[in-house]
Amino acid sequence: MLRQVAEGVLIQQSEFCQSNAVVVQGGAGVLLIDPGVLGYEMAALADDLRELGQPVVAGFSTHPHWDHLLWHAQLGTAPRYGTARCAAAARDQLRDPGAKARIAKAMIPPDIAGQVPLDLLGLITGLPAETAQIPWDGPQVRIIEHQAHAPGHAGLLIEERGVLVAGDTLSDVLMPMLDLNDTADPVDDYLAALRLLEGAAEGVGVLIPGHGSIGGADQVRARIDQDRAYVHALRDAQVPSDPRVGPSATYDWVPGVHARQLQRLAQRSQRDGTPG
Numbered sequence: 001m002l003r004q005v006a007e008g009v010l011i012q013q014s015e016f017c018q019s020n021a022v023v024v025q026g027g028a029g030v031l032l033i034d035p036g037v038l039g040y041e042m043a044a045l046a047d048d049l050r051e052l053g054q055p056v057v058a059g060f061s062t063h064p065h066w067d068h069l070l071w072h073a074q075l076g077t078a079p080r081y082g083t084a085r086c087a088a089a090a091r092d093q094l095r096d097p098g099a100k101a102r103i104a105k106a107m108i109p110p111d112i113a114g115q116v117p118l119d120l121l122g123l124i125t126g127l128p129a130e131t132a133q134i135p136w137d138g139p140q141v142r143i144i145e146h147q148a149h150a151p152g153h154a155g156l157l158i159e160e161r162g163v164l165v166a167g168d169t170l171s172d173v174l175m176p177m178l179d180l181n182d183t184a185d186p187v188d189d190y191l192a193a194l195r196l197l198e199g200a201a202e203g204v205g206v207l208i209p210g211h212g213s214i215g216g217a218d219q220v221r222a223r224i225d226q227d228r229a230y231v232h233a234l235r236d237a238q239v240p241s242d243p244r245v246g247p248s249a250t251y252d253w254v255p256g257v258h259a260r261q262l263q264r265l266a267q268r269s270q271r272d273g274t275p276g
């Protein structure tokens with residue numbers, strides 16, 4: 001199940017939406033980023049790590065969406081981190097007692113809902129704003145915080161391994177999904193995020209998106225360009241030539257999400273009286 005993608009960096013890909021859980025080997029155990037989605041997959045990951053003699057010593061959620069906030073009891077009780085904004089957004093979503101049931105009903109596809117353990121959903125500790133690195137005993141993991149897709153979204157750069165963990169950006173199967181909730185300028189937020197990731201991309205040889213396939217050095221630039229072109233097309237209300245949202249899309253629900261983004265951005269610009 002676990003596959004090495006760089007020295008000391010392994011991934012496990014979920015059956016759900018090609019979600020990538022990332023394992024980084026450190027001095028006394030591993031850092032686990034976005035642990036996975038289905039209960040049996042996370043349990044299998046816990047088994048594999050136990051066999052390798054590598055306990056989980058820290059967890060990290062790249063952003064406050066349910067598929068990145070899960071945990072399994074067998075993974076243990078290591079501290080689980082996120083950015084301060086990510087943790088605050090997770091807390092906010094889970095504030096009332098009916099929250100988990102609501103998330104299960106509204107967000108999780110019915111065919112897998114019974115296999116997604118929600119008991120430990122979102123129990124993350126926010127790192128103080130401007131924290132530069134994940135606090136743990138292992139290779140330095142730089143936090144590149146931005147506001148694209150979700151509040152307090154973190155790209156993670158493991159410089160000495162040449163690895164960029166991209167969260168829900170730079171995917172080959174999902175186009176940029178903008179945070180259209182309470183944000184003032186979701187298009188700008190996305191373009192700013194891409195500039196930050198671009199600034200960190202020098203020397204990256206392995207790109208790990210939250211969903212989709214692992215990219216090599218040549219893919220880093222290509223995927224940044226592809227995401228930027230998509231966001232520009234969305235901003236300008238043009239038809240993007242993007243295979244991720246066209247007839248050959250990997251997931252048949254993705255073109256529908258694209259159409260809704262287009263529509264909601266049009267409504268926003270009408271409401272705000274701004275052109276395009």
Ligand SMILES: [Zn+2]
Pocket residue numbers: 065067068168210211
């Ligand atoms: Zn996701």
